[in-house]
Amino acid sequence: MTRLGVDVGARFIDMLAWGDGGVIGHAKEPVGGDLSEDVVAGLRGLGIAPGALAEIRIASTGFLNCLHDAQGGGLPQIGLIASAGFEDVAVLGRQDRLSLYDPVTRVATPEHLIDCVEGVSARMDAGGGEISPVDQGQVARIAEGFAARGITAVAVCLLHAHVDGRHERAVAEALSAAAPGLTVSLSHRIDPEPREFERTVSTVLDAWLRITALPALDALRARLRGAGFAGRWVWGDGRGVLTAAPTSLVPLIAGGPAASLRAAALAAEGDAVALDIGSRTTDIALVRGGAPALTEGGVLAGLPIRGGRVDLESLAIGGAQTVAGSRHTLDDALIAAGLMPGQSDCPTSEAAQLLGVASQALAEAITRHATRRNTDPTRAGLVLTGGAGALMGPGIAEALGLDHVLLPHLPAIAGAVGLAQAPRRSETITRIDAALDNVTADMLTAKGEGTVHARIAPRPRMPELEVAVDPERLDGLAVAYHAAYRARYAIAPQGPGHVTQLCTRADDLTGALARDMGEGEVAAPKGWRAVAIPGGTRLERVGG
Amino acid sequence: MTQAGRILQMRLDGLAEAMQRMLLDTAVSPVAREAADCASALFTAGGELLAMSEAIPLLLGALPGQVQALFARYPAEGMCEGDLFLANDPYSGGTHLPDIAVMLPVFAQGRLIGVAASLLHHQDIGGTRPGSVPPDATEIAQEGLRLPVMRAGADHRLSEEMRGLIAANSRVPQTVLADLDAQIAASLTAVRGLRRIVGDLGVDGFLHAAGELLDRGEAETLAALARLARAEARATDGLDPDAALGTSSVSVRLTVTPKGLSADFTGSSPQVPAPINCVASGPLSALLYAMLTLLPEGAPRNGGLLRCLRLVLPEASVVNAAPPAPVNARTNMVRAITSTVLAALAGMDPKRRPAANCGMAYVIAFSGQGPDGARFLATEIVAGGAGGGPDAPGAHGTSTDVGNARNTPVEIIEAELPIRMISAERRRGSGGAGRFPGGDGVRRVYEALSDGIAVSVRGERFQRVPEGSAGGRAPKPAAAQIRRAGGAVEILGPRSAVVLDRGDRLIVESCGGAGYGAA
Structure with a gap:
């Protein structure tokens, strides 16, 4: 069974095909005028017919990029x-x-x-x-x-x-x-x-x-259906999981970055900062316990957006963006510096200066993001992904004073890898709006397969905590809620408890690409050596 | 500043912000949970301000005085791990009585490494009127329970005695105690966070680095003051004239000296037997905010700045009241002080600044018996418009300068009070005209759904409004009225206490921001 992960970026479409035996192939397809044509061309390059795909997992930074563009009218x-x-x-x-x-x-x-x-x-x-x-x-x-x-x-x-x-x-x-x-x-x-x-x-x-x-994503789906694709179509959402039929597009806004950051997290050793450098934006998140930190909402692309997602920050820095008032882009500078193949008229001396400025700006952003979460970025790991991630790694490390950085497998297409490794999540949400003491077994039963979680606030309209519910031991819900509240806030709940919803949730990893992809494969830039590690590659400064 | 220093200051800032989020997550009363009328900060073991949350500057500026009062009464060597201190006395570092400070000394490896402090506007702490903000108070004894700084618990918990004292004095004891618990939760966030930092740096390393941050904050402040184009400026502003009280004016003379900034309020009006006075924390909040606007991006925002500030405050004046003056409606006096200081600063700062903000906010408290017989009490804060310019129109209905309170959602008001909102709109045309017009104020209309709802309305800028800048025009003044169900209309003044019966409507209109540039 062949499956496909597709991460649509601003200038490239990252694609990864895999089957039960592991990775079949991957591609980085340039974005042309028509997303559907580009993906079909990518599939052709991989030698895969749409009709052979059992599943397509898709995420797009297009949602976020559109919002960045909207600021300009x-x-x-x-x-x-x-x-x-x-x-x-x-x-x-x-x-x-x-x-x-x-x-x-x-x-x-x-x-x-x-x-x-x-x-x-x-x-x-x-x-x-x-x-x-x-x-x-x-x-x-x-x-x-x-x-x-x-x-x-x-x-x-x-x-x-x-x-x-x-x-x-x-x-x-x-x-x-x-x-x-x-x-x-x-x-x-x-x-x-x-x-x-x-x-x-x-x-x-x-x-x-x-x-x-x-519309472009809908057109792609229709085109692939027309070309014989009859499998499952699922979206990567902002939490880094897959969802089949999202009611709202809001959870998908951060779907692309979340997939990349989820892949990056697998290479982290302890606390780390994950940085995904794309064509238009760079996304940052803190990694703890092998997964990106989550949030219930906050400002993203200049808007206060509510809802669970990876706790990420999105910056307007990317390969296709100009740097420091120059007419040259970050990619131009990387090409001129000999770090990226291609043509560039950026003078070498200017390229070095632009890369220094960009590295410094990214180091500043990393510092700001990590310190706001009480993490010292010079003591945490740094995981880099995205088209320019591995290339910018040494410069950012230098700006932060680090002697090594980490790269997951296939860092340039981390979004597609993250999609391939993500679980399919099915959720059935029942809104109940009841005092904790009044929650009955009737409300908790027959809500589908999976684990049951209750969202509980001390009093109505206060922030809620999610607490796992044992349907067989309903009398233990209050005790579990008190324990969860104390663990989170260090005090007892300031009210009797009010339940707003019950959620039956199942995460399905059937068909997902194995997280253990063996040792890494990235070549080291000059002055650095590459050490293969279980989650990918560790780049170490020579003499560092 | 070294990279390590910058990282430490940013971690501390982030930790103060984590305290603030904890307050908002766990506070029970709408004025804290929805309006965010609360603030958190970290202090050194010597009582200097180390880091602040992104909270209401009006409250942030009050915390240093509270912590000073703490150390004055309880020397550091006598503090124990788990100690908990409370205070709300305006006359020993506080603001007004509803603002209770919770201060918790933080220890690591048996040594005092700092103090976590928060201030939260509590819903009722006694006094002659529900909400503890009686507009007709003539002395502080009428305003509620007064708590000089005191040890109030151990093991990071409020003692039963203190809980009993507060419960016996508040009309909504469970709400106040729950909000105090939220402040304790915020403090415990700081305990965990500071210990994580000390885990990285060691106790000695942390204490040394904290001292360096304050020195750096002081140096950055002096450098920012040295960049000002003029070394001296004066300004005068004040509250609306009052038939009984006359005109309460604020005068300030700002002078840059080699040691920092002197703010001399000589000439400000004497205190009055009405609750519009403020104590010394008011001018400190205004100056702290104004000076922070001068600091460049990345400069440490800490007590180093306060080392550079010298306040000259006339005794028993509206800007530095003496007992037994009432102070509960002090907010608009602090706003007036801020407007005055910012006007003076605009004359010294070479950067182009926007035109004046509205310089006011409504603070509206509703109380009564709900349909279930239970007492309700809720406060909401309504902002005005921001000043226009220098490159864009002013924002509409947004908290400005020392304010940063959020509005209370209509859905929360209607779910928790017997009130129906008829509208909540931009008050179009209220911003001052100009090339870049001032932001509009807000018009909110509330209708009572039951009889006997007591309402306290405190506002300002009903007559005296800010001037426009560079040819821009002044905004429309604020206005408030009651429209009785029977059709009668009652015009309200800056401080009003009224009772609404079913069908009566309260209409408040906030002042806009001033315009910038000729239209």
Whole structure:
């Protein structure tokens, strides 16, 4: 059975095919004008017919790159429908600012993704009771207005929709009736959690990505289906796991970087910083215990994005980016310095200077990321991946004062490797909104195969902890929650416990590429020696 | 600064920020959990500020005074591992009574290596009105329980005696005790984190390096002050005129000296028998914030800066009140001090700065009996607009300068209070006009869903608004009113206590930011 991992980058598509016997082949296909054609060409190069593939695992940094590009304008925007009187939620945000000591006040909101906001009179209360119903005529007029502006995607985020989504569904129906073909994202499906600004951000992102980053990926899928591919299609998400049918595109935003960082983590020895240098961006994450650290949300590509993912930082530094005001890119400098094959008109002396500047900037970013998580980067390992990762390693190591760096197997296509090694995750989430004492066996049973996890907060609307549940020993849930809370926060929970959801989860590694790929294979640059290690290669400074 | 020094300062900054995240994760009351009206910082074993979280500068600047008061009463040699100290007394380092500081000495290998401290606005600590912010207070005794710095527990736990004392004095004891536990959780984060750092550097290595960081902070501050284009500037601002209290003004003269910056507030108004006064922590917060805006990226932000600051504060004035003056509504006085200091600094700084921010925030406390008979108490903070320029329009409805409170989501307000929000919008046109207009303020409309909801509204900039810059215009002033269910309208002033019955609406409109450049 042949499987394929595809990590779509800004300039290259990394592909890895494997079977039960291990790696069959891999390719780094340049991005041309048509993603579908590029992938098909890559498959042809590997000698694999689409019809022979049992599974395709895909992730794309295109989601993240689109968001970086959106800061500059020029991309399509969406329509937003909010509760009347609350149309400015997306602009006002949470009222806090990005940088405390910058005299100029800057905020992080999705305003630049939105062309037009309209309010609807439909309103619910906090318990899901209807205050005023959906006015179909009002929604139809809004749909016409959106169509007149050329809007093709709409985000709908109404107050308290996470409690009851029927108003949003009615708005969607009215929109579809008035403007068939409109792409509609509903907040209660995309991010069914309280706090209207955060839910609005998620919903706006989903709608926006559906008309910017997703179409090329959908076209690729259709093309491969047309060419005979009849296997399973799964997405790499921001947690570094695979999901078959994501309700929301938001978890996929960090799917590409998470796959690379997951592959990088396998080469780490103890605490480490993983750095994936791509064409457009460089992504950084801390690795602890052989896996990238996770977060529940934070600012990514300039936006406060809620949801579990690898705790990564994405910088606008990459092979195709110009460096330090020069007209030359990082790749130009690497070519001129003789580190990368290709043509470059960058003078050698300038190349050395540009590489020094880039290495220093990346070392600064590593330091900032690691220290914010109380890790000294000069005492932790450094794992490098991405097209330029291995090439920049020595320079970054020098800037940080390190005498060695680590490279996982196939570091230039780490994203595809990470996808190949990731588990397929299936989750069934049941929302229950009940006091901990009132959780009954009835709620916990018959939720599918896998382990059961409960999300519990001390009191409603406080941050939740995930606690593993033994369905056979329900009376132990409170004890398990207290222990988990104390382990995380060092105090007892400040409330009796409120359960918001039960999740039945199964991670399936069937068909995944074995994590143990043997010893590494990277050649050492001048002044360094390569030592093969179980997770990949250790580059050591000669005389270091 | 050496690479090792930079890394240590950044780790400490990250640790202070981890404390702050812990506060936000575990705090129970909406004013802390949603509005983030809390702050965390780390101090040296000698009581100097070592690192700060990215929290409200208004509160960050209050922590050094609390820690000084701690060491003044409890010398380091008498502290034990597991000790826990509390304080909220404005007249010994504090701010106003709802802000309780929790301070925890951190030990490693049996030696004191620092102090973890946090400040959190608690929902009620007694006094004449729910929320402990009585707008009609004439002396501090009416404002609630006053706690001079005291040992309040051992083994990193609050003693039962202290829990009992607080429970007996608060209208919402369980909430206050739960939020105090959140502060302890934040402190314990610091204990774990500092021990990790000491594990890397050793106790002696850490203590030595911490001292060097403070020296470096001092040197960077002096260098930043030396880069100012002018060595002296003055400014005056103040609160809205009040029929009973007259005009409360703030005057400052900033002077750069070889030892640092002198901020002389001589000429500021005498204190008044109303809770608008602030104590010395107010001007310190304002100056700490203003000076931090001068430091270059990467410079250590620590107590080295405070070594360079000399405050001259007239006794018994609105900027340095003396007992028994009330201080609960001090926030807008601190904002006025900050606006004054920033205006003076703008005249000294060669960099182009934006026009003035709104310089105010509404602090609104709701209390009463819920439908289930249980008492509710919640505070929310409403920002105004940021100043426009120098290269872009000002941000709308955003906390500025010494503020950084978040708004409370409508979905949280409606889930936890018998209140329905009618709207929460940009107050269009309230920012000052200009080439780069000031950011708009905010308009929020609340409707009572039950009778007898007591509301305390504290605001400012109802009359006196900031001027525009470089030809820009002034913003619209703030405004607040009650619209009774029967149609009657009551205009509210800067400090109002009202009761809403079912169907009554409270409407608050915050001031915009000033405009920059001629339109």
